[in-house]
Amino acid sequence: MTLFLEQLLNGLAMGSIYALITLGLALVYGILRILHVAHAGLYTVGAYVGLFFYSSSGSLLIALGSSMAVCALLGVCIERFVYFPLLKFPPFVPLIGSISILLIIEEVCRLIFGPHIHAFPASLPFPEVSLGSLSISSMLIGVYLITLVILFFLWFLVKKTSFGLAMRASSQDIEIAEANGINARRTIDLTFVIGSAVAAVAGVLVGIYYNQVYPTMGAVPAYKSLALIVVGGLGSIQGAVFASLLLGIAETLLIGYANIPLPRDAIAFIAMISVLMWKPTGLFSSRKGA
Amino acid sequence: MNSYVITVGTFILIQAIAACGLNVIVGFAGQISLGHAAFVGIGAYSAAILSTRFGMTFWEALPCVIAISGSIGFLCGLPSIRVREDFLAITTIGVNFIVESVFLYVPFFGGALGIGGIPRIYFWGIRLKGASFFLLCLTFFILAFLLVWLFSKSWAGLGCISLREEETAASTVGISSVKYKLFAFILGTSLAGLSGALYAHAMRFISAEDFGFPASVMLLSIIVLGGMGTLWGPLVGAIILGFLPELFRPFAEYRLLMYALLLLCMIRYQPSGLLGENSLAKNVFGKLLQRRVS
Numbered sequence: 222m223t224l225f226l227e228q229l230l231n232g233l234a235m236g237s238i239y240a241l242i243t244l245g246l247a248l249v250y251g252i253l254r255i256l257h258v259a260h261a262g263l264y265t266v267g268a269y270v271g272l273f274f275y276s277s278s279g280s281l282l283i284a285l286g287s288s289m290a291v292c293a294l295l296g297v298c299i300e301r302f303v304y305f306p307l308l309k310f311p312p313f314v315p316l317i318g319s320i321s322i323l324l325i326i327e328e329v330c331r332l333i334f335g336p337h338i339h340a341f342p343a344s345l346p347f348p349e350v351s352l353g354s355l356s357i358s359s360m361l362i363g364v365y366l367i368t369l370v371i372l373f374f375l376w377f378l379v380k381k382t383s384f385g386l387a388m389r390a391s392s393q394d395i396e397i398a399e400a401n402g403i404n405a406r407r408t409i410d411l412t413f414v415i416g417s418a419v420a421a422v423a424g425v426l427v428g429i430y431y432n433q434v435y436p437t438m439g440a441v442p443a444y445k446s447l448a449l450i451v452v453g454g455l456g457s458i459q460g461a462v463f464a465s466l467l468l469g470i471a472e473t474l475l476i477g478y479a480n481i482p483l484p485r486d487a488i489a490f491i492a493m494i495s496v497l498m499w500k501p502t503g504l505f506s507s508r509k510g511a
Numbered sequence: 512m513n514s515y516v517i518t519v520g521t522f523i524l525i526q527a528i529a530a531c532g533l534n535v536i537v538g539f540a541g542q543i544s545l546g547h548a549a550f551v552g553i554g555a556y557s558a559a560i561l562s563t564r565f566g567m568t569f570w571e572a573l574p575c576v577i578a579i580s581g582s583i584g585f586l587c588g589l590p591s592i593r594v595r596e597d598f599l600a601i602t603t604i605g606v607n608f609i610v611e612s613v614f615l616y617v618p619f620f621g622g623a624l625g626i627g628g629i630p631r632i633y634f635w636g637i638r639l640k641g642a643s644f645f646l647l648c649l650t651f652f653i654l655a656f657l658l659v660w661l662f663s664k665s666w667a668g669l670g671c672i673s674l675r676e677e678e679t680a681a682s683t684v685g686i687s688s689v690k691y692k693l694f695a696f697i698l699g700t701s702l703a704g705l706s707g708a709l710y711a712h713a714m715r716f717i718s719a720e721d722f723g724f725p726a727s728v729m730l731l732s733i734i735v736l737g738g739m740g741t742l743w744g745p746l747v748g749a750i751i752l753g754f755l756p757e758l759f760r761p762f763a764e765y766r767l768l769m770y771a772l773l774l775l776c777m778i779r780y781q782p783s784g785l786l787g788e789n790s791l792a793k794n795v796f797g798k799l800l801q802r803r804v805s
Binding site for chain 1: 537541543545590593600601605609612724731735764768772778779
């Protein structure tokens with residue numbers, strides 16, 4: 222029983238990390254309808270920048286802050302220089318642009334920091350909790366708390382502030398939103414700032430969680446998080462979070478208990494295709510069609 | 512011609528055949544597919560298994576290979592009827608990952624070791640290698656090119672183009688989107704299977720990584736660069752992207768970076784490709800030609 226609970230807690234941590242990566246993607250898809258594969262590149266950059274500032278300053282807070290700032294800036298640049306001018310083309314044009322940005326980021330990271338795995342020897346300043354025979358490490362507590370805080374912040378931002386209203390309006394129709402006095406360009410910029418900063422947090426957390434940072438760490442999350450936003454219903458934030466948690470738990474439990482021949486990374490895609498065949502708009506989509 | 516150029520040329524032609532197939536699906540029918548390398552892989556693995564385990568010659572195996580990849584293509588084309596654009600892109604990425612992991616983890620397909628010892632192709636008793644194998648690939652490329660040309664002139668091709676331009680309008684005049692989209696998928700994946708079979712016999716050793724998602728991106732880049740929905744686009748794209756890495760060989764460290772930068776600049780400033788509508792090349796040459804005529 223203890224083993225099962227431990228597996229469940231690990232799965233929940235995995236799911237929380239997936240949720241942090243997927244959230245930014247869901248925000249961006251919601252507003253621009255672009256499959257932002259390069260989001261996982263930002264997450265890689267976040268991990269490297271975090272590691273760099275952590276090893277030079279020794280403070281996790283400085284590392285997190287600077288990595289969020291760098292990723293936010295990079296995210297806005299990608300949006301300004303690549304995505305926005307390509308909006309009038311069919312969706313695969315920005316998608317290919319995004320894939321090439323991901324490749325560029327991976328290559329630049331490899332050329333600057335080398336192809337080998339760097340360790341990220343930080344520990345999160347949270348207490349360890351023990352419930353009977355079950356002890357939850359400070360790492361897991363940290364992942365849960367940070368995810369919870371970010372989720373709450375985003376929920377508050379999207380549902381309760383005027384910026385959130387502008388964002389939801391722009392995601393429905395940019396032109397109509399502008400006609401009603403919303404500065405759509407600024408709203409889009411801010412969405413990228415927030416989404417990219419969250420990706421940076423996810424990158425730093427994953428780096429600490431596995432104690433490794435390497436150039437291609439974004440490759441699998443890039444496509445897995447696409448599968449997750451589809452399962453959650455494209456652009457739906459609650460759906461994306463729910464699907465991420467579900468996948469994290471399902472992966473950990475299936476690998477632990479069922480002897481399936483497929484690697485864990487294929488599970489997300491099989492789940493995604495079955496969901497699409499059953500309900501083509503995703504589990505939580507309110508919109509009809511794509 | 513030395514053997515180095517012949518080898519590079521052979522692989523360019525093999526890529527161009529697969530790109531012709533992808534061009535039918537993406538360029539003519541407008542159905543985004545990001546998993547085309549999976550079908551090249553299905554073709555390569557079926558050719559390899561039929562020739563090493565069942566002792567079939569290339570010519571006996573070829574119809575089976577095309578049938579296998581075409582019918583799996585048909586199955587994977589089914590989602591395109593239910594889902595659109597973005598969803599289809601992600602579904603095909605998923606198909607690519609699933610196919611790659613099946614090749615990698617199921618022992619029947621050789622697992623992580625791949626399949627080796629694939630025999631060379633014999634034609635009237637002549638063992639094809641080097642220049643003669645290049646000629647075989649060239650013949651198959653011309654056949655594929657003619658097939659795509661016939662398709663673009665046929666009723667099915669026109670139906671696909673009309674669906675790409677405006678699906679609702681096309682279906683009101685009685686163009687069945689189900690029939691033509693599936694037809695495009697079957698044709699495109701069969702060509703991918705042919706390309707895979709040639710690849711298997713050219714390499715004589717295949718493993719799952721050859722057909723992963725990066726290979727699909729490469730195929731898509733070929734047709735984006737050459738111009739989607741144009742007849743010559745796949746060949747032009749395959750030649751440029753096939754020779755570029757050879758030119759960049761002195762800067763091997765920066766090769767992938769330059770390649771990605773080129774792709775980004777291309778998609779950012781010339782999204783319709785070198786030969787597509789409104790492209791730089793077409794405008795310049797078009798003006799020159801017009802001046803010549805007038």
